[in-house]
Amino acid sequence: MIRTLISFLKVIHRYRYTIWIMAVQEIRAKYAGSMLGGVWNIIHPMVLVFIYWVVFSVGFKVPPPNNIPFLSWFFCAFVAWQSFSEALMSGSNALLRNRNLIKKTVFPSQILPLISVLSCLINSLILIILLVIVMWIQGIQLSLFAFQVIYYLFAISLLSLGASWFFSAASVLIRDMSQILAVILQTLFWATPIFYNLDMFPGRLHIFWKLNPVYYLTEGFRNSFLYQQPFWEFPRLSLYFWGFTLSTVLIGGWFFRNVKKDLADNL
Amino acid sequence: MNVVTVSQLSKCFKLYSGPREMLKEWVHPLRKKYHHAFWALRDITFSIQKGETLGIIGQNGSGKSTLLQIITKVMSPTSGFVDVKGRISALLELGTGFDPELSGRENLYLSGSMMGLSKKEIQQRIPLIEEFAAIGEFIDQPVKLYSSGMYVRLAFSAAIHVDPDILIIDEALAVGDIKFQNKCYRKFREFKDQGKTIIFVTHGTDLVVKHCDRAILLHQGELIDDGEPNRVINRYLELLLGVPEQGQKSDDSSGSIDVESVSKNSSQIATVTDTIVQRFIEKQTLADECQNNTTYNPNEHRYGNSKARIVDYLVIANDKENPPQVDAHASTTIYVKYHFLADIDVPIYGLTLKTLDGVEVFGSNTFFEKQPVKPRKAGELSMMQFSLPLSLISGEYFISIGLAESKEGDTPPLDRRYDMIHLQVHNPTLRYGVADLRMTMNELP
Numbered sequence: 001m002i003r004t005l006i007s008f009l010k011v012i013h014r015y016r017y018t019i020w021i022m023a024v025q026e027i028r029a030k031y032a033g034s035m036l037g038g039v040w041n042i043i044h045p046m047v048l049v050f051i052y053w054v055v056f057s058v059g060f061k062v063p064p065p066n067n068i069p070f071l072s073w074f075f076c077a078f079v080a081w082q083s084f085s086e087a088l089m090s091g092s093n094a095l096l097r098n099r100n101l102i103k104k105t106v107f108p109s110q111i112l113p114l115i116s117v118l119s120c121l122i123n124s125l126i127l128i129i130l131l132v133i134v135m136w137i138q139g140i141q142l143s144l145f146a147f148q149v150i151y152y153l154f155a156i157s158l159l160s161l162g163a164s165w166f167f168s169a170a171s172v173l174i175r176d177m178s179q180i181l182a183v184i185l186q187t188l189f190w191a192t193p194i195f196y197n198l199d200m201f202p203g204r205l206h207i208f209w210k211l212n213p214v215y216y217l218t219e220g221f222r223n224s225f226l227y228q229q230p231f232w233e234f235p236r237l238s239l240y241f242w243g244f245t246l247s248t249v250l251i252g253g254w255f256f257r258n259v260k261k262d263l264a265d266n267l
Numbered sequence: 268m269n270v271v272t273v274s275q276l277s278k279c280f281k282l283y284s285g286p287r288e289m290l291k292e293w294v295h296p297l298r299k300k301y302h303h304a305f306w307a308l309r310d311i312t313f314s315i316q317k318g319e320t321l322g323i324i325g326q327n328g329s330g331k332s333t334l335l336q337i338i339t340k341v342m343s344p345t346s347g348f349v350d351v352k353g354r355i356s357a358l359l360e361l362g363t364g365f366d367p368e369l370s371g372r373e374n375l376y377l378s379g380s381m382m383g384l385s386k387k388e389i390q391q392r393i394p395l396i397e398e399f400a401a402i403g404e405f406i407d408q409p410v411k412l413y414s415s416g417m418y419v420r421l422a423f424s425a426a427i428h429v430d431p432d433i434l435i436i437d438e439a440l441a442v443g444d445i446k447f448q449n450k451c452y453r454k455f456r457e458f459k460d461q462g463k464t465i466i467f468v469t470h471g472t473d474l475v476v477k478h479c480d481r482a483i484l485l486h487q488g489e490l491i492d493d494g495e496p497n498r499v500i501n502r503y504l505e506l507l508l509g510v511p512e513q514g515q516k517s518d519d520s521s522g523s524i525d526v527e528s529v530s531k532n533s534s535q536i537a538t539v540t541d542t543i544v545q546r547f548i549e550k551q552t553l554a555d556e557c558q559n560n561t562t563y564n565p566n567e568h569r570y571g572n573s574k575a576r577i578v579d580y581l582v583i584a585n586d587k588e589n590p591p592q593v594d595a596h597a598s599t600t601i602y603v604k605y606h607f608l609a610d611i612d613v614p615i616y617g618l619t620l621k622t623l624d625g626v627e628v629f630g631s632n633t634f635f636e637k638q639p640v641k642p643r644k645a646g647e648l649s650m651m652q653f654s655l656p657l658s659l660i661s662g663e664y665f666i667s668i669g670l671a672e673s674k675e676g677d678t679p680p681l682d683r684r685y686d687m688i689h690l691q692v693h694n695p696t697l698r699y700g701v702a703d704l705r706m707t708m709n710e711l712p
Binding site for chain 2: 014015017018021022025028029102103104105106107174175176261262264265
């Protein structure tokens with residue numbers, strides 16, 4: 001297992017330049033040809049946020065905790081969710097999207113999901129900047145705890161990489177996988193307290209929400225930007241999350257390695 | 268030293284009639300099989316020596332591409348193994364590592380880095396690649412704007428400049444213009460001189476003869492011949508044209524030995540071909556038998572007023588009947604049989620030779636040649652013998668046979684069969700063009 005990990009790191013090192021070019025290109029390709037280009041990176045999440053804000057704050061009047069303005073409170077978790085779901089979706093599609101490379105060239109396909117996950121970080125970065133602007137407008141001060149976001153971005157990337165390995169390889173063998181993933185993500189979105197407050201439910205049920213690893217990420221973002229709580233204040237939840245994430249990476253990597261030789265035949 | 272060793276290699280694809288069958292097979296408790304196996308390659312064994320140029324030939328679907336994909340480790344074999352020593356640069360499909368949105372230069376960085384070159388190494392090579400590809404300022408334009416020729420030129424240039432030990436080329440060069448192709452072949456020579464190994468896959472049989480030291484022939488996933496290019500090509504053409512295999516399958520070497528021993532005994536050949544011609548002449552053909560010949564082109568273009576019909580023909584070259592390949596420097600004889608359905612006082616018999624793309628190389632008829640011919644009555648058969656040296660450059664050619672009549676200053680066509688005979692001309696020289704005019708050269712003192 002450790003040998004596999006080392007050989008994977010070696011591949012990353014050897015292909016670092018390829019990874020860099022391809023990640024940059026993937027970001028460029030996403031918006032190439034559209035008139036507003038990168039501006040869509042901002043418009044798209046802003047529209048989503050605006051709709052959710054109107055529906056849940058103005059319409060349903062969901063109360064945020066500690067008198068934090070709803071928009072900042074909701075946006076914070078939304079950034080974490082969006083970063084995770086975009087990385088997972090684009091990582092899971094990485095093999096199908098780059099089928100030419102796998103079928104026609106000698107290319108270590110295991111780095112394709114990594115490239116997608118990395119290129120999604122730029123979107124996360126843009127969202128975080130937007131979040132900071134919204135918070136500044138609503139008069140919320142940033143603290144040093146905000147730097148924890150680096151830790152949480154790493155956690156997001158690792159979790160989505162592990163899951164992407166599984167889903168990208170599985171979707172080559174079973175094309176229905178991308179539909180299944182869409183259903184999973186949709187369910188997960190509503191199952192995560194992003195625009196509703198967990199305190200609306202009785203405390204003894206909270207454990208079900210905490211089993212969802214994305215909860216750790218969305219709450220983590222709020223802890224960093226709003227509640228000013230360090231992650232080590234939640235040792236049991238952190239331990240659970242890292243256990244879950246490492247298992248995902250191991251299982252995803254193991255699965256990918258096993259079906260890798262069949263990928264070219266099935267694309 | 269063997270740089271590539273392929274040993275008992277087989278590749279099987281599982282074919283399902285649909286995704287549902289696949290699912291059924293996965294979940295079936297008794298492991299019932301819902302797929303049918305397709306063997307793209309069966310028990311292939313061969314090796315390639317350092318510095319050798321190997322040609323791989325075979326019909327479409329014979330397993331050539333699968334074999335290359337396995338040699339380059341793109342695909343894994345079902346059984347057997349492949350051992351490769353050294354860096355492979357493969358042009359399985361030109362420019363597949365290219366991203367259409369990136370500029371040519373950016374793509375060179377991308378494909379170079381995929382081949383394991385550092386940024387510095389790529390920077391050193393870019394001027395060389397630019398010069399070789401000769402696409403000018405297009406190097407800084409997105410690749411999607413390239414013409415297919417430019418695309419190929421850039422991809423080929425990139426592939427040969429990564430310093431490979433083994434270069435694999437799959438049908439790649441057909442797209443570039445003649446000038447670029449010549450440049451590529453010069454580069455081939457250079458590679459060969461440097462002791463590098465080249466694997467060359469193409470349908471252009473003359474290219475294999477010209478450039479390869481050895482050839483292997485794949486047929487339905489099996490390696491059925493391995494050896495001297497000329498012999499392997501003949502075998503390939505026989506397969507392609509459907510000539511029955513004359514005991515070659517049981518013993519690969521017997522075919523070539525036969526030819527040799529026969530050609531030593533010239534009196535024997537004369538009788539062999541004489542009997543063939545005799546049989547042709549004596550046969551009372553009334554129905555159209557042209558399509559039974561292996562050199563017959565089913566896509567011929569035929570027209571005429573049907574007062575007479577061209578019913579059969581026979582090609583004799585290299586003392587063989589309808590040979591798959593005609594030697595450019597030997598005389599070729601074509602016998603044609605005509606059946607008249609009306610009285611024709613002055614028939615005109617003609618023949619035209621064309622290249623594959625329709626350029627007329629040569630043509631004439633009995634009228635132009637002032638050759639006296641007999642008047643024919645309805646129901647009669649007549650026969651013509653056309654003898655000509657096919658002094659041509661290697662390649663494929665079409666022969667059209669025509670019959671007209673001379674009547675009141677007009678020449679209405681009775682039966683014209685354009686491009687009816689399809690011939691493969693083999694010219695052992697490196698001369699180029701269409702006609703081999705057998706130039707002699709002398710340096711004056």
